[in-house]
Amino acid sequence: MIDTPPIRPAAVAAPRRAIIGARLRANPLLVAGGAVAALIVVVAVLAPLLAPFPGDAGTATNPFAVLRPPSAQHWFGTDHVGRDIASRVIYGARVSPLIAFFVLLIACLIGIPLGIMAGYFGGWLDDLIMRVTDIFLAFPALLLALALAAVLPPSLTSVTIAISATWWPWYTRLIRGQAASVAGRPYIESCRALGISRRRIIARHVLPNAITPLIVQVSLDVGGVILTASALSFLGLGAQDPTPDWGLMVAEGQNYFTTAWWVVTFPGLAILVTAFAFNLVGDGLRDLLDPRRVILR
Amino acid sequence: MTAYVARRAALAVLVVTGVIIVTFVVAHVIPGDPAATWAGPHAPPAQVAAARRFLGLDRPLPVQLAAYFGGIATGDWGVAIHTHRPVLSDLGVVAPASLELVIAALIIALASGVPLGLVSARWPGRPVDHAVRAGSILGVSMPIFWMALIFQLVFSQHLHLLPVAGEYSPGLLFTSPLAHRTGFAVVDAALTGNWPMLGSTLAHLILPALVVAAYPAGLIARLVRAQVLDTVGETHVQMARALGFPERAVFGRYLMKLAWNPLAAAVALVFGYSLVNTFLVESIFDWPGLGSYAAASIGTLDTPAILGVTLFIAIVYVIANLLVDLVQAWLDPRIRLR
Numbered sequence: 324m325i326d327t328p329p330i331r332p333a334a335v336a337a338p339r340r341a342i343i344g345a346r347l348r349a350n351p352l353l354v355a356g357g358a359v360a361a362l363i364v365v366v367a368v369l370a371p372l373l374a375p376f377p378g379d380a381g382t383a384t385n386p387f388a389v390l391r392p393p394s395a396q397h398w399f400g401t402d403h404v405g406r407d408i409a410s411r412v413i414y415g416a417r418v419s420p421l422i423a424f425f426v427l428l429i430a431c432l433i434g435i436p437l438g439i440m441a442g443y444f445g446g447w448l449d450d451l452i453m454r455v456t457d458i459f460l461a462f463p464a465l466l467l468a469l470a471l472a473a474v475l476p477p478s479l480t481s482v483t484i485a486i487s488a489t490w491w492p493w494y495t496r497l498i499r500g501q502a503a504s505v506a507g508r509p510y511i512e513s514c515r516a517l518g519i520s521r522r523r524i525i526a527r528h529v530l531p532n533a534i535t536p537l538i539v540q541v542s543l544d545v546g547g548v549i550l551t552a553s554a555l556s557f558l559g560l561g562a563q564d565p566t567p568d569w570g571l572m573v574a575e576g577q578n579y580f581t582t583a584w585w586v587v588t589f590p591g592l593a594i595l596v597t598a599f600a601f602n603l604v605g606d607g608l609r610d611l612l613d614p615r616r617v618i619l620r
Numbered sequence: 621m622t623a624y625v626a627r628r629a630a631l632a633v634l635v636v637t638g639v640i641i642v643t644f645v646v647a648h649v650i651p652g653d654p655a656a657t658w659a660g661p662h663a664p665p666a667q668v669a670a671a672r673r674f675l676g677l678d679r680p681l682p683v684q685l686a687a688y689f690g691g692i693a694t695g696d697w698g699v700a701i702h703t704h705r706p707v708l709s710d711l712g713v714v715a716p717a718s719l720e721l722v723i724a725a726l727i728i729a730l731a732s733g734v735p736l737g738l739v740s741a742r743w744p745g746r747p748v749d750h751a752v753r754a755g756s757i758l759g760v761s762m763p764i765f766w767m768a769l770i771f772q773l774v775f776s777q778h779l780h781l782l783p784v785a786g787e788y789s790p791g792l793l794f795t796s797p798l799a800h801r802t803g804f805a806v807v808d809a810a811l812t813g814n815w816p817m818l819g820s821t822l823a824h825l826i827l828p829a830l831v832v833a834a835y836p837a838g839l840i841a842r843l844v845r846a847q848v849l850d851t852v853g854e855t856h857v858q859m860a861r862a863l864g865f866p867e868r869a870v871f872g873r874y875l876m877k878l879a880w881n882p883l884a885a886a887v888a889l890v891f892g893y894s895l896v897n898t899f900l901v902e903s904i905f906d907w908p909g910l911g912s913y914a915a916a917s918i919g920t921l922d923t924p925a926i927l928g929v930t931l932f933i934a935i936v937y938v939i940a941n942l943l944v945d946l947v948q949a950w951l952d953p954r955i956r957l958r
Contacts, residue, residue: 349745351750352750352753352754352757454634454638455638457631457634457635457638458635458638458639458642459642461635461636461638461639461934461937461938462639462642462930462933462934462937463892463893463895463896463933463937465893465896465897465899466896466930466933466934467642467646469896469899469914469918470643470646470926470930471646473918473926474646546760546761550761550763553763554763554765554900557763557765557900558899558900558915570763570765573763573765573766573769577769577904580769580773581773581777584773587766587769587770587773588770591763591766591767591769591770592766594763594766595758595761595762595763595766598761598762598763599757599758599761602757602760602761603754603757606753606757
């Protein structure tokens with residue numbers, strides 16, 4: 324007779340928390356990135372309180388304070404119509420991260436169901452879905468996004484649609500691989516033998532076991548979407564003038580940058596810092612949750 | 621091996637066919653009338669109608685698509701509306717400049733990314749590792765259009781170290797004109813022994829190539845680090861250490877050998893990615909390549925030219941991936957027998 328001690332949840336949970344704590348300490352980049360990312364979200368939420376000239380993020384112009392260099396009053400200087408760049412950069416924290424949120428949401432809403440269908444059911448459906456994603460993946464994402472954004476009227480909505488349309492195939496491919504490997508496992512077969520409905524099997528057993536790599540990938544992609552969106556805005560295919568979009572601000576400052584370096588420098592720096600912070604978080608999360616994967620785009 | 625090659629080639633053809641259909645559909649949703657652009661401003665309606673007939677825009681869409689397929693197969697990619705020249709010969713003129721830029725960038729990226737990745741994997745968790753990881757993530761987080769402007773500001777305007785823009789100094793065309801052999805300015809200058817021109821082309825190449833290299837360098841450093849750390853515990857590595865090989869040889873020779881294969885796949889992917897990234901940089905550096913051509917095409921609603929650039933890059937991308945797959949299968953029997 325073998326005496327098995329009862330498993331206490333706390334005894335299992337504590338070491339795991341300790342492991343994660345130790346890994347966090349070993350990964351200062353994740354902590355630093357997380358802090359900066361959180362700060363950016365706070366800035367976006369509190370923009371009206373933090374911006375010294377909230378009106379300058381909108382339609383205001385100050386024709387008598389054009390292209391002033393950075394000073395105590397205007398920390399980052401003023402642009403070609405006299406708007407305070409610091410205020411516009413602060414309000415810009417509401418534009419790019421929000422685009423990233425919607426793009427990743429739409430890409431998941433399209434990519435996950437298609438990937439599950441392809442991976443779980445297999446057969447001709449799998450072939451069809453995967454050949455279509457192959458075609459989409461044959462384009463570099465930015466190229467197709469550019470072509471689509473050039474077709475659509477320039478706006479933030481168009482940028483969101485154009486990038487979403489190029490992003491979902493990656494998630495379909497990722498989820499398909501996971502779903503296919505889960506679908507063949509004995510516990511799914513026993514679910515089928517027990518007569519559990521297909522819908523319930525997918526929702527309760529396949530999806531939860533296939534989703535971790537996707538979460539890692541999505542967190543890694545936030546920075547990439549922000550960069551792509553600001554590139555499209557820089558090319559004039561995205562947000563239009565009064566919108567305080569960082570990419571657009573760099574494009575506008577390009578005409579004056581030999582004499583007024585600050586107009587280009589600060590919005591671009593905001594893009595870099597934001598993308599860097601979210602990429603640090605994504606990279607650190609991957610190490611934490613899924614140390615074996617290296618993702619290429 | 622033959623069966624594997626046939627299967628991969630068939631898949632590549634299928635993908636290119638799909639790409640043609642997707643680009644065609646996208647281009648025909650573009651609002652505006654290319655025939656009006658072709659005929660010029662204030663053209664009488666009869667002339668616009670004639671232009672429409674000449675360009676084949678009056679036929680039904682499936683017929684246009686079929687004609688486009690036939691044309692691509694026979695080397696007729698249509699006539700670019702904004703240059704009034706065949707798209708394929710336009711691409712032949714602009715593609716070498718972009719390819720030169722991307723190849724130079726990838727050489728810089730490999731020369732910096734591989735050693736950095738190895739150093740990082742040699743001392744994991746140490747300050748040097750954290751620094752390389754932060755640096756490589758910084759590289760992939762770089763908005764390169766901004767980096768291009770900042771580099772111009774710092775290296776050209778303030779330090780006067782490098783030329784601001786262009787492919788070479790136009791003044792040299794009078795003293796030592798560039799002979800046209802391959803279309804690659806640096807190669808042509810070197811082939812013809814045109815040393816002043818070679819110096820000028822190289823100096824003009826440095827800034828844009830550094831900017832385009834930011835992303836691939838970061839990617840390569842991360843990949844090499846991950847690959848090396850993945851295999852560092854394996855027995856053949858322990859064997860090499862036990863035999864007394866210095867750490868430098870263990871990392872540079874035995875561990876790096878295993879990383880070349882995934883690295884080649886990554887370089888093929890990042891090649892296509894960088895080719896598109898030149899779209900953001902070429903206009904800033906006034907570089908006469910695909911990006912400048914694409915920007916002009918989008919600005920004039922030039923459907924055949926937009927289709928041509930998109931298709932060209934997609935085909936380059938598919939071929940690069942196909943080549944890497946074949947080389948990998950040739951090197952590693954496990955892949956072709958899968």
